[in-house]
Amino acid sequence: VATIIKKDMIRVFPVPVADFAAPISNSILNPTVHFTNTSVGATSWAWDFGDTLCTPVNNISTMYSPNHTYSEIGEYCVKLIVKNVGGCTSDVTKCITIDPQFVLYIPNAFTPNGDGDNDFFYAKGEYINDFEMRIFDRWGNMFYYADRINEPWNGKKNNIGEIAQQDVYVYQITIKDNKNKRHKYVGTVTLVNGE
Numbered sequence: 001v002a003t004i005i006k007k008d009m010i011r012v013f014p015v016p017v018a019d020f021a022a023p024i025s026n027s028i029l030n031p032t033v034h035f036t037n038t039s040v041g042a043t044s045w046a047w048d049f050g051d052t053l054c055t056p057v058n059n060i061s062t063m064y065s066p067n068h069t070y071s072e073i074g075e076y077c078v079k080l081i082v083k084n085v086g087g088c089t090s091d092v093t094k095c096i097t098i099d100p101q102f103v104l105y106i107p108n109a110f111t112p113n114g115d116g117d118n119d120f121f122y123a124k125g126e127y128i129n130d131f132e133m134r135i136f137d138r139w140g141n142m143f144y145y146a147d148r149i150n151e152p153w154n155g156k157k158n159n160i161g162e163i164a165q166q167d168v169y170v171y172q173i174t175i176k177d178n179k180n181k182r183h184k185y186v187g188t189v190t191l192v193n194g195e
């Protein structure tokens with residue numbers, strides 16, 4: 001019978017655990033996402049942000065807790081692979097969404113004189129589900145109503161007859177955005193007669 005003991009001949013490393021935290025969704029108006037690394041027992045990190053529109057250099061990172069800016073709306077699945085000093089690996093994949101953001105632009109004056117330039121009053125926007133616009137004269141009488149964003153006011157009462165007098169009119173615009181959140185806008189628009 002013979003016995004031999006060799007100290008530290010085999011070293012067992014703990015297995016790392018990959019994990020990270022990030023917002024589930026961000027708006028396209030703020031498309032930079034901060035990833036917080038919560039991995040345990042790792043010494044190196046490899047991120048794939050799932051953004052195939054980026055060049056490969058911009059789509060990956062080896063930083064501990066990186067930021068990444070997305071250029072398009074959509075869902076992106078982010079993969080983190082971690083490794084420890086013994087070469088053991090672990091990975092995790094989580095998906096985030098870059099949401100569209102509604103925008104609405106409302107002018108403050110128009111000149112309905114038929115010259116083809118600025119002849120109509122209307123709002124422009126994106127990612128709007130429902131739209132209502134009311135125009136009132138200075139005495140509070142409703143002058144025009146539209147329930148679609150592509151129905152402009154031409155300066156006439158109910159878009160019929162003669163162009164109204166030069167004056168300041170009050171608009172009330174109510175919309176529902178792409179997340180069905182209601183928004184209300186009240187302001188004034190100046191109708192300018194003349195060449």
